[in-house]
Amino acid sequence: MLIRYTPGRTGLAEGLRRAARAVLYLPTACRLARDPGYPWLNAGAVRWLDRHLAPAMVGFEWGAGRSTLFFAARVARLTTIEHKEKWRRRVAHLLARRGVGNVTLRFVPPSDDPGRPGLRPALWRELGYEPHKPEFAAYADVILDIAEASLDFVCIDGRARVACSLNSLPLLRPGGFLVLDNSEWEKYAPIFTAAAGWPRLDFENGVWRTTILRRPGGANG
Structure with missing residues (x-):
């Protein structure tokens, strides 16, 4: 069960909820403080x-940061997309300082670029999905250069997560997996509709949820 609070709300009940969340979050805070390469994902998912x-794996992620270091240390190649230039520079500096050479870090800011709707998977049409953040169209569509069934994993912890997920699902190999952070939000429901029938693992800590969806097939599918 996740303990929620409403931003801006005050009162005793809300104060107690915030205090409970702070206690539940403490183990994560300690892990993050001890290890700069520990990803900001639920501990069970990590x-x-x-x-x-x-x-030998090849991966893709939206949202540069601690997860970039974590994945880079464990796989052959990683492409990371970041929408904030200041944060991209910070992560680039960290990768260079650690001598990490297997990450392609790309900066794709919000813009009026319409992306490439003609290349989007059929899932978009099947769900009748319309992007809620059109300024991130090019950001979500940047993965469409990649061939179908060629990625071992995709991690989504950035913006426009539904659009990113719909673009990603066909690109995963059988047995490959999609990692969706903050998956408890109802607005991400279209992702689970699109991946109906995929084995699903939910990891919760009382504050937030990270979900891993695995494409059927493959050795462990």
Whole structure:
């Protein structure tokens, strides 16, 4: 069960909810403080990824940061998309300082670029999905250069998560997996509709949820 609070709301009940969330979040805060390469994902998901990532894997992620270091240390190649230039520079500096050479870090800011709607998967039409953040169309569509069934994993912890997910699902190999952080939000429901029938793992800590969806097929599918 996740303990929620409403931003801006005050009162005793809301204060108690915030205090409970702070206590539940404390183990994560300690892990983040100890290790700059510990990803800001649910701890159960991090343990699962640590067991299932392999040196030959190729991955893609939206949202640069701690997860970039985590994935880069465990796989062959990683492409990371970031929409904030200041944060991209910070992560680029960190990768260079650590001598990480297997990450392609790309900056794709919000803009009026319409993206490439003609290349989007049929899932968009099947769901009748219309993007809620058109300024991130090019950001979400940047993955469409990649061939179908060629990625081992995709991690989505950035903006326009539904659009990013719909573009990503056909690009995963059988047995490949999509990592969706903050998956408890109702607005991400179209992702689970699109991946109906995919094995699903939910990892919660009382504050937020990280979900891993695995494409059927493959050795462990």
